Amino acid sequence: MxxxxxxxxxxxxxxxxxxxxxxxxxxxxxxxxxxxxxxxxxxxxxxxxxxxxxxxxxxxxxxxxxxxxxxxxxxxxxxxxxxxxxxxxxxxxxxxxxxxxxxxxxxxxxxxxxxxxxxxxxxxxxxxxxxxxxxxxxxxxxxxxxxxxxxxxxxxxxxxxxxxxxxxxxxxxxxxxxxxxxxxxxxxxxxxxxxHQDTLRGMMRQLEDLAATDELTGLYNRRHFLRLASRELEGLRSGRQHGLALLDLDHFKRINDMHGHAAGDRVLQTFAVVARACLREGDVLARYGGEEFVLLLPNTEADQFSACCERLREAFSHAEPLGVKLEGLSVSIGMTLLGVHDDLDDALQRADQALYQAKREGRNRCAATWEQVDA
Incomplete structure (x- = not known):
């Protein structure tokens, strides 16, 4: 007490x-x-x-x-x-x-x-x-x-x-x-x-964690990320901006086909560990679906956000999943910025367009759609 x-x-x-x-x-x-x-x-x-x-x-x-x-x-x-x-x-x-x-x-x-x-x-x-x-x-x-x-x-x-x-x-x-x-x-x-009440509260917290967490990677799931991102956007003050990125593991289907789904799962888990090591305490990373992830960096600038995503991309390219011999791991990243009067769905759409641009330009790179955010 x-x-x-x-x-x-x-x-x-x-x-x-x-x-x-x-x-x-x-x-x-x-x-x-x-x-x-x-x-x-x-x-x-x-x-x-x-x-x-x-x-x-x-x-x-x-x-x-x-x-x-x-x-x-x-x-x-x-x-x-x-x-x-x-x-x-x-x-x-x-x-x-x-x-x-x-x-x-x-x-x-x-x-x-x-x-x-x-x-x-x-x-x-x-x-x-x-x-x-x-x-x-x-x-x-x-x-x-x-x-x-x-x-x-x-x-x-x-x-x-x-x-x-x-x-x-x-x-x-x-x-x-x-x-x-x-x-x-x-x-x-x-x-x-x-x-009994303490036990029930503990069980409720576990259920909430299970409902908010991706079982394989331990990251937030898509639904919980959207809830957190909406809350962060509502609390965004004038003159500030958030960084938003979609990340897609390159050639992930090939990994599953050649090495099996267990190897694919290990690659996803490795990316989650590497990404956590590259991020700050308040940054939000979630599994968006399949081999796609989403990242939110509160209160950041374009240069800082680009440097963070490049650091993450570079770290994953040198990662070695345990028990799996793979070469050429890479991730493509599409980036954008969120402003005060921005819409989350619109921002996700911009990040998705930037991600496709990174894919078209050869993968294993970061691309951005820097639109002028409202001050």
């Missing part, structure tokens, strides 16, 4: 984590609102100093978490969401808050569920069970401490609340385990689907 993609992925992750943090902060606010309702109904008669202390410490913890997220320091941890730490801190503050309640304590047990639900889809089952155990031990320990100090007003009610909490926590642990297993299955299916 390139650095820009990594940066974009991290930015998306941070935005998601900040949204989850805002949900956690909203839970704190809702809990404070419930405490206000408890105070209004007379179920919450805690000393103001204790309430302010817990509220201040809880707010400070959230500011610290927010600072970790905004500074991206959280990305250094194995779990950038810091879910387990946030859950444990919230459980501690909730248990401390419940110690300030007397009769209305059971009404706030549901907050334990809200806090743990925050980690159902994020925490591994063992970690989630550990957090659930902390929640139960905190609530049970609070009641046991009050029973020991003779401050517990309704022991049977406290026992019932602890039993209900334990049942709900066990159920949440089972649900978290199921959710994580379901998440793992979905992830495996997503990876498998992505692998």
């Amino acid at each position: 390139n650095p820009s993609s990594q940066s974009g992925t991290r930015s998306s992750l941070q935005r998601l984590l900040l949204k989850r943090f805002s949900m956690a902060a909203a839970t704190y606010a809702l809990t404070g609102l419930l405490c206000g309702v408890g105070a209004f109904t007379g179920l919450f008669n805690a000393p103001p100093l204790a309430v302010l202390s817990i509220a201040a410490l809880a707010a400070l913890s959230q500011i610290l978490f927010l600072g970790l997220f905004l500074s991206r320091f959280n990305l250094r941890f194995a779990d950038p969401s810091l879910t387990e730490l946030q859950v444990l801190v919230a459980l501690v503050w909730l248990t401390a808050l419940l110690s300030l309640f007397s009769e209305g304590r059971g009404s706030l047990l549901v907050i334990y569920m809200l806090i743990l639900l925050f980690g159902v889809f994020q925490l591994p089952p063992k970690v989630f069970a550990r957090c659930a155990l902390v929640a139960f031990l905190g609530f049970a320990g609070l009641n046991l401490y009050e029973a020991y100090t003779l401050q517990l007003r309704a022991p049977r009610m406290a026992l019932m609340q602890a039993c209900v909490l334990s049942v709900v926590l066990v159920w949440l642990c089972l649900f978290a385990s199921y959710a994580q297993a379901l998440r793992q299955r979905m992830r495996k299916r997503r990876f498998a689907l992505q692998a």
Whole structure:
């Protein structure tokens, strides 16, 4: 993955984590609102100093978490969401808050569920069970401490609340385990689907290559060349011109008749190798049909184009196909230029006329039809 993609992925992750943090902060606010309702109904008669202390410490913890997220320091941890730490801190503050309640304590047990639900889809089952155990031990320990100090007003009610909490926590642990297993299955299916998609994309690229390539020579075929040439012509700017040539292997029928079609195929393959070695990176060479080839040189001048075709012709005349003893290999080339307002079919016709001129003049030569192209 390139650095820009990594940066974009991290930015998306941070935005998601900040949204989850805002949900956690909203839970704190809702809990404070419930405490206000408890105070209004007379179920919450805690000393103001204790309430302010817990509220201040809880707010400070959230500011610290927010600072970790905004500074991206959280990305250094194995779990950038810091879910387990946030859950444990919230459980501690909730248990401390419940110690300030007397009769209305059971009404706030549901907050334990809200806090743990925050980690159902994020925490591994063992970690989630550990957090659930902390929640139960905190609530049970609070009641046991009050029973020991003779401050517990309704022991049977406290026992019932602890039993209900334990049942709900066990159920949440089972649900978290199921959710994580379901998440793992979905992830495996997503990876498998992505692998299938990559395979299909690879097969599509192979099919596209097969559809665009001549099987014998490995060059582009005629249809793909016409598509590329049309695209190059559309992008041609004023004052520029392209070189277009038709190339025909001389006496190719004689080679097939005297040495067989296998020898003819080897000659075609040899020409393709030689031609590639003579051309630039952006030049386009294709098999036009039979022993005929077509060449497009983008952004060239007449002298440069002629020199390139002569170099190619000379190189092929000295080529020696592997496994075949042949003498006098040669190619005839017809050249023309493409201008801004030119027509591809017309240009191919000009190149074909130049090719016939080269044939008439004795083959193994380059001929040109240099028409004035539009500037």
